[in-house]
Amino acid sequence: MSDVPEKAVVIGASAGALEALSVILPQLPADVTPPVMIVVHVPPDKRSVLSELFQAKCRVAVLEAEDKEPIRSGTVYFAPPDYHLLVETNGLLSLSSDEPVLFSRPSIDVLFESAADAYGAGLTAVVLSGANQDGAQGLASVVEAGGTAIVQDPDTAFASAMPQAAVAMCPTALIMSLEEIATYLQKARSA
Amino acid sequence: MEMPGPEKVEDIEIRLLLEALYHQYHYDFRNYAMASVKRRLKQAREQLGFSTISALQEKVLHDPSMLPRLLGFLTVQVSEMFRDPSYFKAIREQVIPHLGTYPSLKVWVAGCSAGEELYSLVILFREEGLEERTLFYATDINQDALRMAEAGIYSLDRIQQFTENHRRSGGKSSLSDYYTAAYGHASFDKSLRQRVVFSDHSLVTDAVFAEMHLISCRNVMIYFDRPLQDRAIGLFKESLTRKGFLGLGAKENLRFSAHSSAFNDFVREEKIYQRCAT
């Protein structure tokens, strides 16, 4: 399956997401960057402006994920408000309106668990700033499937609870500043 | 993607369980979007207390009483009355004027869950003066959900949201006109069910059953893989009268469908389509 990227990145962020993603996403090079799927906790009934906002600042393509959309390199996909975003093993994205998980829809755990299943060791998962526990469980699945776990240094995060929970659940995760995460992802390639 | 290696044992078990459900009970989840099915089957295994999916399979094959419990996990019953108020506003303001030109109408709510979407449409049709000439079909594969739809009873703590949605959909009456509250529940008036036929129907395995003027099928096909979505859309195409309407969920569309040329965008942002005249 040469047309399907073998590697991917997933990112979860909540309170403080905008600032954190503003450091990371604009530094990603076009084309060669592996697909990046992102869950940000956003209120359910607002039309999300995340994709438009970041498209203006980024070299990679930035989209709001659509149901059964093929996953492409050089593209960032945001989960839409009020839907879970999942990765299928056949190279497509899926949306679902399953119950919220830890009061969140979209849920970081749901994205991470499905991506871990689809990409295994080819997955890099990043937990950024946030004031809840979402992402910790998902990050554990990523580690279990052989993927790379990265957590924003809780001391530097706008809200530290989410990265703290992730580190507690995954002690082997790499702990980095936003700049370090940006540099790390800049070097990631899709194959 | 991971290099094609040996299939994970749990993936094999899931595939076999879905085969078993199909052969034994004719419930066909084999072409649903797998990431969500997998997630829900893992939940089912844990919460029903089995150590493996295979053990769950053995149980459901030999004990039919396990089937409804498993279906409760496999079918997602998340819904709201007037969910996405702007969709119902578009039905009210743009579809209803067309429907008003027919002497009699048929409306199909496919995948009606516990009836939230159905009651929303019946109330809307009543407010717009079309209820009396309309026959509603409410279908689902989940028997428990259908029974709840027929009962029309919802927990009171959901009513505030329903009321707010109804108002935002352009509601011309008060939602409280349609239910009586008691003991923590809101019981919707049985007159709303007078013109409704509830029935067990699968978009995967069943066929066309009537000619419709409006089909509302929201947040059901999102659980299917693409070929299965196409089967369902084909079914809708065959079921709709010429110039009939099809309304989908906020994140569903006909763009990738082989049947897309049979439909025109009617209210694009709300995923409301019109069957072509030819």
Ligand SMILES: C[S@@+](CC[C@H](N)C(=O)[O-])C[C@H]1O[C@@H](n2cnc3c(N)ncnc32)[C@H](O)[C@@H]1O
């Ligand atoms: C998430 S609910 C959607 C409820 C409602 N339409 C809404 O949008 O709020 C999905 C419903 O589709 C039903 N469903 C799943 N597979 C189906 C099939 N093959 N045919 C008909 N209904 C199905 C489920 O039982 C469930 O009630």
